[in-house]
Amino acid sequence: MSGSQTLITVAPTGAETAKADAPTLPVTLDELVATAVAAESAGAALVHVHIRDADAKPTLDPTRLRDTVVALREATTLVVQLSTGGSVHDPFEDRLAVLDAEPDSCSLTCGTVNFGGDVFLNPWPFMVELYVRTQERQIVPEFELFDLGHVTALNRLLAKYGEPYGGQVHCDLVMGVPGGMPGTAAALVAAVAELPAGASWSATGVGRSTLPVALAALSAGGHLRVGMEDTLTFAPGEPVRDNTQLVERAATLAHLALRPPMSTAQARTLLNVKDRRGEEAA
Ligand code: KMH
Numbered sequence: 001m002s003g004s005q006t007l008i009t010v011a012p013t014g015a016e017t018a019k020a021d022a023p024t025l026p027v028t029l030d031e032l033v034a035t036a037v038a039a040e041s042a043g044a045a046l047v048h049v050h051i052r053d054a055d056a057k058p059t060l061d062p063t064r065l066r067d068t069v070v071a072l073r074e075a076t077t078l079v080v081q082l083s084t085g086g087s088v089h090d091p092f093e094d095r096l097a098v099l100d101a102e103p104d105s106c107s108l109t110c111g112t113v114n115f116g117g118d119v120f121l122n123p124w125p126f127m128v129e130l131y132v133r134t135q136e137r138q139i140v141p142e143f144e145l146f147d148l149g150h151v152t153a154l155n156r157l158l159a160k161y162g163e164p165y166g167g168q169v170h171c172d173l174v175m176g177v178p179g180g181m182p183g184t185a186a187a188l189v190a191a192v193a194e195l196p197a198g199a200s201w202s203a204t205g206v207g208r209s210t211l212p213v214a215l216a217a218l219s220a221g222g223h224l225r226v227g228m229e230d231t232l233t234f235a236p237g238e239p240v241r242d243n244t245q246l247v248e249r250a251a252t253l254a255h256l257a258l259r260p261p262m263s264t265a266q267a268r269t270l271l272n273v274k275d276r277r278g279e280e281a282a
C-alpha cells in the first residue's frame with residue numbers, strides 16, 4: 001500500500017496534557033487554527049483534533065466542535081478529523097454526537113485498552129454504532145489500533161458491516177500507550193501483517209517511542225502521525241518547542257525515505273473524503 005508519498009497527520013492537542021505543563025499546547029480556537037496553518041506549511045495533510053473549553057479542559061461541546069471544523073476549513077485545506085475518543089471520562093453519547101459537527105473524518109478506536117491508570121472504553125456495540133453512523137453521515141473513519149486485538153476487531157467490523165464511507169480502510173497504529181502494544185518495530189510488523197488487504201495506515205509512537213515507530217513505519221510503507229497529543233519531549237531532556245517542530249521532523253524523515261509529504265489534495269484523494277468545503281454557511 002505504500003505509495004510514493006507520506007501522509008503526515010498532526011495531532012496537536014489531545015486530551016491528557018495540561019496547558020500549564022506544555023505552554024505551547026494549542027487550547028484555544030485561535031491557537032489551534034494557527035497551529036494547523038503552520039503544520040500544513042510544514043507538510044501535514046491531516047489534522048486530528050481534540051478541543052478544549054474556556055478553562056483549557058478537554059470538551060466535546062457540540063457548538064465548539066462545529067465552530068472548530070468551520071474555522072479549520074476556512075484557514076487550511078487540511079483533512080479535518082475530529083476525535084471521537086475524547087478523554088477517558090467522556091460518555092458514549094457525547095462521543096457519538098461528535099459526528100454532528102460534520103468533519104471530513106473521525107477517529108474510531110477498535111477496542112478497549114488500559115490507558116495508564118485509566119481505561120479507554122470502546123466496547124463492540126459502541127464501535128458498531130459509531131461505524132454505522134460514519135457510513136450514514138458520509139464521514140471517513142480512521143481506525144485507531146492500540147493493540148493487536150484491535151486489528152482483529154477491525155477485521156470483524158468490516159466483515160459484518162461492510163466497507164467504510166469512501167471505500168478506503170485507513171488505520172492509525174497508536175503504539176507505546178501504557179497498556180497497549182509497545183512502540184517497537186516488531187509490534188508494528190505484527191500489527192501490519194493482520195491489516196485488511198489494501199488498507200493504508202499511519203503509526204504514532206507515544207513518548208519515547210516516537211522516533212523508533214516513525215522510522216519503522218516509513219520502512220514498512222506506512223504514513224506518520226506526530227504532534228503534542230503524543231509527544232512532549234523532542235530529545236532526552238529537551239521539551240518539544242511546538243507542533244511545527246514535530247511536523248518538520250516528520251517531513252525531514254519522509255524526504256530522507258524518498259517518500260516526501262503528501263499534499264492535502266493527495267490526502268483527500270487517498271481517503272476519498274467528501275468535499276464539504278463551501279457548505280459551512282448553511
Ligand atoms: N484521549 C484518548 C483517551 C482518539 O482521539 O480517538 C483517546 C484518543 C483516541 O485520543
Ligand code: ZN
Nearest residue numbers: 014083085229
Ligand atoms: Zn486523539
